[in-house]
Amino acid sequence: MRPENAGSGGRADSELLTSAWNGLSSWLPAGSGLEWAALLSRAADDALVSVRHGQQGDWAALLKILPTADAPCWGIEDGRVAVEAPGLSDSDRSRVADALMRLRPWRKGPFQIAGTFIDSEWRSDWKWDRIAGCTDWRHRRVLDVGCGNGYFGWRMLAAGAESVLGLEPFLLYVVQHAAVRRLADPAAPHAVVPLTDGCLQTCPGIFDPVVSMGVLYHRTGPVDHLLLLRNALKPGGVLILETLIIDDPEPRVLVPQDRYARMRNVWFIPSVPMLTRWLQRTGFRDVEVVDITPTTVQEQRSTDWMTFESLADCLSPHDPSRTVEGWPAPLRAVVRAVRPPTGSPREML
Numbered sequence: 001m002r003p004e005n006a007g008s009g010g011r012a013d014s015e016l017l018t019s020a021w022n023g024l025s026s027w028l029p030a031g032s033g034l035e036w037a038a039l040l041s042r043a044a045d046d047a048l049v050s051v052r053h054g055q056q057g058d059w060a061a062l063l064k065i066l067p068t069a070d071a072p073c074w075g076i077e078d079g080r081v082a083v084e085a086p087g088l089s090d091s092d093r094s095r096v097a098d099a100l101m102r103l104r105p106w107r108k109g110p111f112q113i114a115g116t117f118i119d120s121e122w123r124s125d126w127k128w129d130r131i132a133g134c135t136d137w138r139h140r141r142v143l144d145v146g147c148g149n150g151y152f153g154w155r156m157l158a159a160g161a162e163s164v165l166g167l168e169p170f171l172l173y174v175v176q177h178a179a180v181r182r183l184a185d186p187a188a189p190h191a192v193v194p195l196t197d198g199c200l201q202t203c204p205g206i207f208d209p210v211v212s213m214g215v216l217y218h219r220t221g222p223v224d225h226l227l228l229l230r231n232a233l234k235p236g237g238v239l240i241l242e243t244l245i246i247d248d249p250e251p252r253v254l255v256p257q258d259r260y261a262r263m264r265n266v267w268f269i270p271s272v273p274m275l276t277r278w279l280q281r282t283g284f285r286d287v288e289v290v291d292i293t294p295t296t297v298q299e300q301r302s303t304d305w306m307t308f309e310s311l312a313d314c315l316s317p318h319d320p321s322r323t324v325e326g327w328p329a330p331l332r333a334v335v336r337a338v339r340p341p342t343g344s345p346r347e348m349l
């Protein structure tokens with residue numbers, strides 16, 4: 001492991017993040033893929049400047065504390081993304097633990113980094129177990145839309161994916177990914193860029209699979225989200241979609257009057273027949289429900305690494321099958337669908 005970066009100041013600070021996507025051109029296909037890589041890198045660089053989160057400087061300073069791996073030193077252990085960070089003294093390890101703690105809240109995980117267990121809010125390993133069998137990940141170029149800190153991307157790489165590109169507009173999660181990547185493998189073909197699904201407007205169909213988990217119900221235009229996902233898929237490629245649903249045999253959709261489980265930004269929660277209709281109308285075929293699971297307070301909970309309120313605080317104290325607002329408690333579906341080998345989605349966008 002190499003010690004922390006000595007450089008400081010604006011450009012050196014942003015390079016701690018941009019290095020994750022500077023290598024994109026080496027994993028995207030020649031021609032339209034490379035053109036899009038250039039567009040994407042520029043948009044991601046611009047987003048760092050325009051987002052200007054108040055804590056950006058603190059986060060850059062924390063990233064600099066972390067040593068850089070000379071060679072890949074990570075794997076999966078008991079559902080955790082485990083980073084060994086060899087050659088560190090006890091005091092180095094405690095500095096790493098302190099820096100990671102200051103990058104809270106860790107919502108997705110778990111991770112085990114240089115001896116520190118990051119017990120994230122979500123047992124994302126349980127969700128991974130539900131989606132792992134949706135495709136053969138080997139040699140795949142994956143797009144993960146709304147990827148959080150990239151926990152799932154490491155699982156996909158460990159399952160054999162060739163590369164993983166994650167889109168994540170919330171800058172702290174991009175920073176968390178940069179921290180893990182620096183410690184685990186700074187050359188990993190795994191980038192998280194600070195962009196939304198909007199950047200897929202110009203994306204050629206080059207990814208398979210495209211993954212979107214926990215994003216659809218946050219979008220004011222869920223159908224447009226599906227069209228963008230389809231646009232990014234290779235013809236014949238697989239979409240893996242995970243979303244909140246309502247338990248209703250009819251094609252219905254819940255639009256919460258105000259908040260849902262204390263969240264302001266939940267718009268459309270479809271039943272499975274309605275979700276299937278949306279997928280078919282946006283040109284997907286072979287729609288298959290892979291899993292339906294209620295979210296439990298064991299899967300999503302407050303921990304030392306995410307100390308804010310969590311699911312238990314959002315369910316009715318009188319009836320845990322309802323949210324505090326009286327809506328049905330969270331129920332999630334994993335759905336698999338295929339972009340047909342022929343036809344273009346562009347005319348629908």
Ligand SMILES: C[S@@+](CC[C@H](N)C(=O)[O-])C[C@H]1O[C@@H](n2cnc3c(N)ncnc32)[C@H](O)[C@@H]1O
Nearest residue numbers: 145146147148167168169170196197213214215
């Ligand atoms: C509920 S979390 C799900 C994270 C992860 N995919 C999972 O399933 O555990 C939704 C994530 O999507 C991100 N997000 C919100 N709007 C988005 C958009 N328009 N495009 C891409 N990501 C978005 C949020 O910042 C957040 O990290």
